[in-house]
Amino acid sequence: MPDERERHPGPLSGVRVVDLTAMVMGAYCTQIMADMGADVIKVEPPAGDNTRYISVGPEPGMGGVFANVNRGKRSAVLDLRSGEGKDALHGLIEQGDVFIHSMRAKAIADLGFGYDDVAAVNPSIVYTNCYGYGRRGPDADRTAYDDTIQAECGLPFVQEQLTGQSGYVGTIMADKVAGMTALYATMMALFHRERTGEGQEVEVAMFETMASFMLVEHANGAMFTPPLGPAVYPRAISRNRKPYRTKDGHISALVYNDKQWSAFVAAVRPEWADERFTTLEQRARQIDTVYALLAETFTRRTTREWLDLLWSLDIPAAPVRTLDDLFDDPHLNAVGFFETVDTPNGPMRFPGTPAWFSRTPGRIAGPAPRLGAHTAEVVDGTRRLGGLVNGEKN
Incomplete structure (x- = not known):
């Protein structure tokens, strides 16, 4: 055919x-x-x-x-x-x-x-x-x-x-x-x-x-008259925004919206179920703190264990790969x-x-x-x- x-x-x-x-x-x-x-x-x-x-x-x-x-x-x-x-x-x-x-x-x-x-x-x-x-x-x-x-x-x-x-x-x-x-x-x-x-x-x-x-995201507060803040999107430039170290490597994960956060907290860190990080707006205001807490948490399991868990919770996660890996990627x-x-x-x-x-x-x-x-x-x-x-x- x-x-x-x-x-x-x-x-x-x-x-x-x-x-x-x-x-x-x-x-x-x-x-x-x-x-x-x-x-x-x-x-x-x-x-x-x-x-x-x-x-x-x-x-x-x-x-x-x-x-x-x-x-x-x-x-x-x-x-x-x-x-x-x-x-x-x-x-x-x-x-x-x-x-x-x-x-x-x-x-x-x-x-x-x-x-x-x-x-x-x-x-x-x-x-x-x-x-x-x-x-x-x-x-x-x-x-x-x-x-x-x-x-x-x-x-x-x-x-x-x-x-x-x-x-x-x-x-x-x-x-x-x-x-x-x-x-x-x-x-x-x-x-x-x-x-x-x-x-x-x-x-x-x-x-x-x-x-x-x-300037799609980085225009941010500078677009308004008068400006409400500098031209920068804080989450994108957080020093803690990077792949997380695991027990045996690194993983990329974004526990982002409220549904994802709630699922992660319930499965991994129930002690975070308080009023500090309940909403996306609250987490966005203290994004460096959130990233630092997650970074410490991800060191507790292997990359494979995290991928299996996060995917089961419908939380975006991926292994950190090389460019050569793309040529053997099963999905591609x-x-x-x-x-x-x-x-x-x-x-x-x-x-x-x-x-x-x-x-x-x-x-x-x-x-x-x-x-x-x-x-x-x-x-x-x-x-x-x-x-x-x-x-x-x-």
Whole structure:
């Protein structure tokens, strides 16, 4: 019986994306589009996207980070400083539904592919800018990377409140959150186009994205006029908010709402059934004390004993795992999260699409492309429209 994903195309089947992004923010956005069925043409300079070279891989130019965020795309090498390369890109734009880039505004304009230039070729296109800082502010021309955006949006500050030491979080959060924001913004513009036929320009900036992300809970009392407190959510930065040590390891557990607290107290610490911690509001006001009491309690049993008890009480709890553990996780494997794809370098096991669709499921469209591997296909496509190309198939 055919795989459900083979019988139904992805929700973005038929959408063509002209992808001039590099590194992770924009590439993660278009990787999700490719997983969901879009034809993503990755336009690269002759030297290729720098992400090809920043991590281990089976051959030069095919590092693991690149292979993951560019899976299922087609790579075309175009020299956009040449007339031939520009003509080839114009041909792609004529056929495109989405044009997305991660260059600074002046750089893309100097190449002749600002929004007005692209819209003149294809007025219905959705044109997405992926920037470090929005163009309307004084920092528009500053260079931005994940670390610097983490610093400016307050992540090292909250890490210092939490751990006592300023630091970045252990993932390129700004790149990925901004990439997902670029995705939903682009999809909203495509939805508008489906209703009206109108293309438009979209701008997503890492700094603004992460400021919004961080202030979801941390805006807190600072939102009010006059302020009712500082911009910080106390529970998230409690020094005692960390995995609990058990007799033989660590466990993550959140005894949070009143139902969970009552169940835990009845089963483990009946002496806490007094008026000090009865309600969530009371516990929130003295969260450090609550966390400290729980930390001492969790040292009394093994991790396995705690998991069995907490799960039986419907209290959120989980073992503390490594990233390598994810590849052998029973739940992830049961839901088919990982997909093995044949590549020129042998089978690769990709983390799959986290969203499930009953009629239009996504899937890994294929491996990441070698540099310029699809230039000939792009040449043929643009020639049918009278275009020219400058690039070599590798």
